[in-house]
Amino acid sequence: MDAASSLMGGPSSADAPTDGEHRMGTTIVGVCYAGGVVLAADSRTSTGMYVANRASDKISQLTDNVYVCRSGSAADTQVISDYVRYFLHQHTIQLGQPATVKVASNLVRLLAYQNKSMLQAGMIVGGWDKYEGGQIYSVPLGGTILRQPFAIGGSGSSYLYGLMDHEWKEGMTQEEAEKFVVKVVSLAIARDGASGGVVRTVTINEEGVKRSFHPGDKLPLWHEEMEPQNSLLDILAAGSSDAMASIKYSKLAKWHLHARKHAKR
Incomplete structure (x- = not known):
């Protein structure tokens, strides 16, 4: 324990639980829109329970018009992206x-599949070309490949399936798609302890590539869109005839009323 930590009564940095390899307990998202694709990712990289990097870049360039979102082991995904970048340059x-x-996507798939027993890597490849326009390919653990209109990955994706199914729509504008992916990653950051930091986005279309950075204190709060509602206990506490009349006497409401009557006896 160093002097400063000793004075503060806390552990030193040497005591931090850093066992394990660098992992990106991550949220990565790729979305097609009318004219291109938008990729997004959070920025937290952890080693065990220790946050090793709060502002890492998980969206790597493969070619001028193709990028890849990386999740899993940081070392594994960096090696795959480096090899693919080299092969595509030769190509x-x-x-x-x-x-x-x-x-590009099939090269990522090939490396992931041939080394699936040694790698921990889930990736989303997105880009634009003159033949098929904007495209998103998902390459999860094991090395399969699937073209999709949108794709999500990483530990934060568990919280996003319902939101993506409900709010994604075909033919979104570029502005709508960019706002959508920021909202999606922000929700994952709010819910998933392994995701955090800032949100980075990459927009790819016929005109080129645009990178954007969204700091953590500027991210949209997922609950801001919810309409405020009084809870059942607030209505019961008010005690007014109008408030009581607004209650739909569900089983839960009847239980609360029954409990209050017994509490007064």
């Missing part, structure tokens, strides 16, 4: 034109 030199999104 571009040999053929004289940039690789398509499908080619």
Whole structure:
């Protein structure tokens, strides 16, 4: 325990639980819109229970028009993206034109599948090319590949399936898609302890690539869109005839009334 920590009565940095490899307990999202794709990710990287990096960049460039979102082991996903970037560079030199999104995605799939017993890597590849426009490919653990209109991954994705199914719509504008992915990752950060930090987004379309940064204190609060409602106990405490008349006597409401009567005796 160092001097400062001793004076404060707390553990030193050496006592932090850092056992284990760097992992991105992550939230990654990819969404197609009318004209391109938007990728988004949080920025928390952890080692065991210790937050090793609060502002890591989990969206890596593969080519000028193709990017990949990384989740799982940080080392594994960095190696895959580095190898794919190298192969695609050679591909571009040999053929004289940039690789398509499908080619890049299948290279990611090939490396993940052939080394599936040694890797912990779930990735989302997104980009735009002149042949098929904006495309999103999901490459989860094990190395399968699936083209989807939207994809989510990482530990925070467990909280997002219902929201994505309910609010994603085909043909969104670029502005709608960018706001949507920020909202989605913000919800995961609020619910998932392994996701956090800032939200980074990458928009890819025919005009090029745009990167955006959304600091943690500027993220939308997921509960701000909910209409405020009085709880049952608030209505019961008010005791007015109008408030009581508004109660729909469900089993729960009757139970509360019964409990109050017995409490007065």
